[in-house]
Amino acid sequence: MQELNASSWRRELPVLKGRAVSLREPADADLGSLVDLLSFEDASRFGLDGPVDEAAVQLLIARAARDRQAGASFTYVIAANSSNGRAIGLVQVRALDPAFETAEWEMTLTPSARGSGVFIETARLVASFVFASLGTHRIEARVQVQNGRANGALRKIGAVQEGILRRAVRRRGEYVDQVLWSVLKDDWGERPAPPATRVH
Numbered sequence: 001m002q003e004l005n006a007s008s009w010r011r012e013l014p015v016l017k018g019r020a021v022s023l024r025e026p027a028d029a030d031l032g033s034l035v036d037l038l039s040f041e042d043a044s045r046f047g048l049d050g051p052v053d054e055a056a057v058q059l060l061i062a063r064a065a066r067d068r069q070a071g072a073s074f075t076y077v078i079a080a081n082s083s084n085g086r087a088i089g090l091v092q093v094r095a096l097d098p099a100f101e102t103a104e105w106e107m108t109l110t111p112s113a114r115g116s117g118v119f120i121e122t123a124r125l126v127a128s129f130v131f132a133s134l135g136t137h138r139i140e141a142r143v144q145v146q147n148g149r150a151n152g153a154l155r156k157i158g159a160v161q162e163g164i165l166r167r168a169v170r171r172r173g174e175y176v177d178q179v180l181w182s183v184l185k186d187d188w189g190e191r192p193a194p195p196a197t198r199v200h
Contacts, residue, residue, distance in 0.1 A: 008133075009068070009074060009133060009134070010068060010069055010070075010071050011069075013025040013068060013074055013076070014129070016076070016125040016126070016129055017081075018081075018121045018122075018124075018125050019081070019121065020080060020081055020082070020116075020117065020118060020121055021078055021079065021080055021081060021088075021118055021121055021122055021125070022079050022081055022085075023076035023077065023078055023079075023091070023122065023125055023126070024076065024077055024079065025064070025065070025068070025074075025075065025076065025077070026060075026061045026064055026075055026076075026077045026087075026090070027061070027077075028058070028061065030061070030077050030087050031054055031057055031058065031061070032054075033086045033087040033088075034057045034060070034061075034077070034087055034090065035052055035053065035054055035057050036110075037087055037088070037089065037090060037108065037110055038052045038057065038090070038108070039052045040108075040110070040111065044090075044106050044107065044108040046060060046075070046090065046092055046106065046108075047060070047063070048060060064092070067094075071095070071100065072094065072095055073092055073093060073094040073095060074092070074093055075090065075091070075092040075093075076090070076091050076092075076122075076126065077089075077090060078090065078091060078107075078109070078113075078118065078122050080113070080118070088109060088110045088112070088113040088118065089107060089108060089109040089110065089113055089118060089119075089122065090107070090108055091105060091106070091107040091108075091122055091126055092105065092106050092107075093105045093126060093130055093139070094106075096140070099135065100134050100135060100136055101135065101136060101137050101138070102136070102137070102138045102139075102140065103130060103134075103136050103138070103139050103140070104139070104140045104141065104142070105123075105126065105139055105140075105141055106141070106142075107119065107122065107123070114149060115149065119150070119153045120153055120156055120157055123153070123154075123157050124157060127139060127157070127183055127188055128188070131185040131188050136185065137184065137185045137186075138182055138183070138184055138185070139182065139183045140180065140181065140182050141154055141159065141180075141181040141182075141183075142165060142168065142169070142178040142179070142180055142181075143178060143179050143181065144169070144171070144176055144177070144178055144179075145164065145176070145177045145178065145179055146176070151179055151181075154181045157183070158183060158187060158188070159181040159182060159183045160181065160182055160183070160184075160187075161179055161180070161181055162180045162181065162182055163179075163180050164177050164178070164179060164180070165177065165178040165179075165180055
């Protein structure tokens with residue numbers, strides 16, 4: 001992986017390319033596909049409180065750029081290399097402390113991309129970038145207990161289940177339990193490096 005200095009991602013987020021997917025920062029051209037993606041009933045909301053419409057997604061895109069520049073988080077559109085660049089997913093990594101030593105990630109995919117290996121390839125690209133370039137030593141994920149596919153995928157990439165967060169998030173008017181997962185840089189060092197990144 002191309003080494004980046006600790007703050008270069010704040011100026012410009014590098015494109016991450018894998019065998020099946022490419023990850024790039026959201027842009028206005030993604031508006032329609034992101035509205036579709038975030039409208040699925042089980043999609044992560046990435047801080048959207050109200051209805052998912054073009055105005056709300058435009059605010060999300062603008063906020064993603066501001067938060068990257070501030071060093072608080074970064075957001076990638078997930079696009080299949082075999083498609084025309086249309087978003088099939090979104091992944092966001094947020095700092096949980098000022099130094100970005102501990103982070104939390106959240107990802108959502110279109111139903112057609114689930115179970116295809118896109119989650120695992122995206123997670124490997126993002127985690128390798130975070131550990132190599134940001135000085136992060138721990139990434140956390142919170143997943144609903146009922147989401148067997150996502151919990152299984154996190155296990156496949158080597159995440160460790162640390163516990164159950166009881167009634168931690170509200171979904172469709174009721175509070176549900178979440179599984180807390182973690183991936184540590186020390187453990188990730190044994191994983192093969194993904195293909196090199198390029199800055200766009």
